[in-house]
Each structure stands twice: as C-alpha cells, then as structure tokens.
Amino acid sequence: MIISEQDAQWAADEFIKYFSQMGNIEDYLRFVKKEVVKNTNTLAPLQDEFFNEDIHPDEMDFDIRFVGDRFQQSLPQGYYNNLLNAVSSHNNEKNIPGRELRWMIFEKRTQKILGFIRFGSPVINSKPRNLWLGKAPNLSIFNRHAAMGFVIVPSQPFGYNYLGGKLLALLCCSHYARETLNSVFEKDIALFETTSLYGSTTDASQYDGLKPFIRYKGLTESKFLPLLHDDAFHKLHDRFTLLNNNTPLTDNKASSKKMKRQTKMISIIRNSLKDQKKLEDFNEVINTAFTLTQKKRFYISDYGYSNVREVILGEQDELLRGPNWDKFHLENIIAWWKKKASKRYEKLKEEGRFRTRVELWTEDNDIQIIR
Numbered sequence: 001m002i003i004s005e006q007d008a009q010w011a012a013d014e015f016i017k018y019f020s021q022m023g024n025i026e027d028y029l030r031f032v033k034k035e036v037v038k039n040t041n042t043l044a045p046l047q048d049e050f051f052n053e054d055i056h057p058d059e060m061d062f063d064i065r066f067v068g069d070r071f072q073q074s075l076p077q078g079y080y081n082n083l084l085n086a087v088s089s090h091n092n093e094k095n096i097p098g099r100e101l102r103w104m105i106f107e108k109r110t111q112k113i114l115g116f117i118r119f120g121s122p123v124i125n126s127k128p129r130n131l132w133l134g135k136a137p138n139l140s141i142f143n144r145h146a147a148m149g150f151v152i153v154p155s156q157p158f159g160y161n162y163l164g165g166k167l168l169a170l171l172c173c174s175h176y177a178r179e180t181l182n183s184v185f186e187k188d189i190a191l192f193e194t195t196s197l198y199g200s201t202t203d204a205s206q207y208d209g210l211k212p213f214i215r216y217k218g219l220t221e222s223k224f225l226p227l228l229h230d231d232a233f234h235k236l237h238d239r240f241t242l243l244n245n246n247t248p249l250t251d252n253k254a255s256s257k258k259m260k261r262q263t264k265m266i267s268i269i270r271n272s273l274k275d276q277k278k279l280e281d282f283n284e285v286i287n288t289a290f291t292l293t294q295k296k297r298f299y300i301s302d303y304g305y306s307n308v309r310e311v312i313l314g315e316q317d318e319l320l321r322g323p324n325w326d327k328f329h330l331e332n333i334i335a336w337w338k339k340k341a342s343k344r345y346e347k348l349k350e351e352g353r354f355r356t357r358v359e360l361w362t363e364d365n366d367i368q369i370i371r
Contacts, residue, residue, distance in 0.1 A: 001268050003243050008272035011236060011265065012282040018232050019289040046086050047358040050155040051112035054354065057162055057341035060107055062114070062334065064171070067102035070184075075104055084116045086360045088153045099185045102151075105168060114158050115168045118151035119181060122193050128218030128298040129193065137312050145312055147181050149194035152206075157355035161348060162341045165206030169194070170337055173213045173301040176330040190308045190319050195220060195296035207299045209340075212324045213333065219295035225266070226289060227258055237261055240268065304328040 003011075066074040080102055103117040121143065130136050149172050154164030171177060173192055181189045192214075196205035207214050227233065240261075241248050249264045250257050266286060273279040302308040306322030326332060348354040 001244060001271075003240075003268060003272045005272070005274050007239070007243060008269050009275065009278055011239065011269050012273060012278055014232070014236055015266070015269070016282060016285045018228060019226075019285050022289075046083065046360060049083060049113050050087070050358045050360075051107050051110060051114050051158045052356050052358045053107075053110055053112070054356070055107075055109075057338045057345055059109075060338075061109065062171075063106040063108045063111075064176075065104045065106060067104060077102070080104060080116065083113060084151065084153065087116070087155050088151070088361075100150075101181060101184050103171075105171065113155050115154040115164055116151050117149065117153075117168055117172060119147050119172070119177075120150050121185075122146045122148040126193070126298060127221045129300070132217050132300070133309060133313060135313075138314055141314050142312050144187050145189060145308070146191040146193060147185065147187075147189050149192065152194060154206075156359035157357065159206075160355055161345060163206075163337070163344050166210060166340065167334075167337050169207050169210060170213055170333045171330075173303060173328060174330040174333050175303065175328050178303050178328075188319070190303060190305050190311065192301040192303065193299065195298050205297050207297070212327065213336075214299050214301045217298050217300055220298050221295060225262065225286065227262060233258065233262065236265055240265055 067080040068074055068077050083104075099121055101119040105114045105117065106112065107114055124139065125136065149169070152165065152168045152172060154168055158164040172194070177192075178189050181187070194207065194214075196207065208216065228236065237249065249261045254260060269282060270279065273282065302322075304322050304325035304327060305311075305319050307316055307320045310316040311319055327336070345354075
C-alpha cells in the first residue's frame with residue numbers, strides 16, 4: 001500500500017510528535033498512563049475500595065475473587081478494568097485474545113482490594129526460556145503445559161508495606177492456581193512464566209527472593225516498538241483505514257492486531273515518503289523508540305514438579321512431583337509469605353516508614369511507579 005506524500009508526512013509527524021516526548025521506559029509508561037487516565041471519568045474517587053489499614057500480616061486472610069461471566073458469583077470485567085487502571089502504572093489492554101483468567105485479591109476481614117492478577121497464554125518465543133530448555137520447544141507440547149502472568153499488580157500502600165507484589169506472585173505459583181488454570185485453559189499446566197515490568201531499568205523486581213517458588217532465568221530480548229496509546233493509535237489507524245478503502249490494516253479477529261497494525265503503518269509511511277529529510281527524521285525517532293522497550297527480567301515457576309523441562313522437550317511424558325511439591329500448596333505459600341511480610345511490616349513500623357495513603361493515578365499522576 002502506497003499513500004500520498006501529504007498523508008505520509010502527516011502520519012510521520014504524528015509518530016515523531018508522539019515518541020519524541022519520551023526519553024526512557026518510565027517516561028513512556030507515565031505518558032501513556034496519564035493519557036489513559038485523562039480520558040477516563042469513571043475511576044475516581046475510589047480510595048475506599050483499596051486496603052490501607054494497619055494490620056499485622058499474621059492477622060490477614062485472603063479472598064480470591066474471579067472476574068468475568070464464565071464464573072458464578074464473579075466480579076464484572078469492567079469493574080476489574082477500572083480499578084486496575086486506577087492502580088497500575090501500565091496501560092492494560094481490556095480485550096485479550098485467547099484463554100485468560102483474571103483475579104482480584106481481597107483481604108477477608110476488611111473486604112478491601114489488595115491487588116490484581118491476569119493469567120494468559122505465554123508468548124511464543126523467549127530467549128531465556130530457550131536457553132533454559134536448551135532449544136526452542138515444540139509449541140504444541142509447550143502450550144499444553146505453560147501459562148503466563150501478564151498482570152501481577154498490588155494496590156498501594158499494600159505492596160509497599162507488606163511485600164504485596166510478592167504475595168500476588170506466590171499466589172500465581174500455588175497448586176490452587178495451577179488446578180484452576182488446568183480447568184479454565186483445559187491444559188495440564190506445569191510451568192508459570194512472568195517478566196518484570198521495568199526490565200533492566202532496575203536491578204531487582206518483586207519476583208526476586210522467592211526461591212524455590214519463582215526463579216530468575218535471565219533477560220528477554222524485545223524487538224517490538226512500544227505501542228501507541230489508544231487515542232493516538234486510533235487517530236492514525238482511522239486515517240489509514242479510510243485510505244485503505246475503509247478497510248482496517250489487519251483482520252479484526254487477528255491476534256495482536258494493534259501491534260500488527262502499528263507495524264504496518266510504519267512500513268507504509270517508509271514506503272510512501274519521498275522527502276528524504278522527513279524519512280530520516282522518522283526513522284531516527286522510530287529507531288530510538290525501540291530502545292524504550294527494555295530487556296525484561298524473566299522468571300519461571302515449576303509448581304514443585306521435578307521434570308518440567310524434560311516433559312516440555314518431549315523427553316518424558318509424565319510429570320513427577322519433586323521434593324518441594326508440598327510447599328506449593330496455597331496455605332503453605334501464604335504461611336511462607338507471612339514470615340517475610342511480618343519482618344517488613346515490623347521494620348517499617350519501627351522506622352516510622354509505614355504508609356497509609358492509598359496511591360491512585362486518578363489522584364496523583366506523579367506517584368512513584370518503580371519500586
């Protein structure tokens with residue numbers, strides 16, 4: 001597809017204007033988040049929904065609530081999305097293709113929200129995974145046994161005061177999570193994967209210090225341009241759709257359609273621009289934008305199985321329980337977390353650093369987003 005010079009220059013300027021505002025991944029996340037929140041009127045005030053009490057971890061109990069129409073007595077998906085957007089520093093996609101499972105975690109006594117989880121099918125290719133396995137896996141076998149955590153977001157100040165991100169990550173690795181995923185995904189899950197949100201911009205993440213439940217396996221390599229946020233994306237794609245005989249650049253049912261459409265728009269601009277200086281400026285901004293997508297820290301959990309690697313590689317058929325199997329039962333995982341969280345809680349109280357203010361993007365766009 002070739003478009004006119006005028007349209008190509010307009011589209012190039014839109015990309016240049018958008019990505020020129022950002023110098024690093026935090027700038028990108030903060031900019032996108034502000035744009036999303038600015039155009040959302042249903043988020044605030046929500047402070048009373050979130051946990052900010054002063055309760056010792058030993059006195060806490062937890063309620064895992066399912067989200068979506070597939071489950072009885074579940075929470076509405078719109079409710080989950082709005083509350084997550086108020087807390088998460090990331091721009092969260094609402095409609096996800098493929099199998100997925102969403103949870104909201106509450107503290108039982110107060111019925112206040114502690115955090116959000118979304119499981120989904122794992123990404124197709126991952127360098128640290130392939131290094132761990134020794135080669136790229138057979139995807140039909142791999143997909144039968146693996147799930148990924150795409151949202152593991154504690155509310156604040158629960159995350160800060162109580163190592164809340166670690167609790168949510170541990171819940172993902174419990175046998176309760178594995179058995180639920182088996183039912184929802186109709187698979188035999190044995191491997192959980194996730195990545196840190198901020199990648200190599202920090203030396204650690206909420207998933208560190210969780211052995212034997214979760215183990216760090218290296219840094220990913222991203223070859224994707226950060227996605228335009230919704231308004232900026234639709235402004236461009238609507239114009240390209242019009243120029244393409246009112247036809248979207250990809251099928252509406254295509255997987256990862258936003259990423260594919262953005263990639264296609266960039267390709268069309270490059271093929272259509274005749275102004276060499278404008279083309280050089282456009283390429284420079286796009287190439288710089290690629291650096292915003294940092295390498296991410298990659299983590300796995302084997303749910304206490306001893307031969308996950310061998311089963312995924314097709315070398316063995318039957319999953320075998322390892323010596324840590326019982327540790328992954330939900331009650332044991334929570335007990336393990338309570339010991340860690342108690343030390344954190346008591347130290348913060350002793351040093352006068354315990355926080356009580358609920359942190360929402362709807363209230364304060366300058367909240368600390370890298371912890």
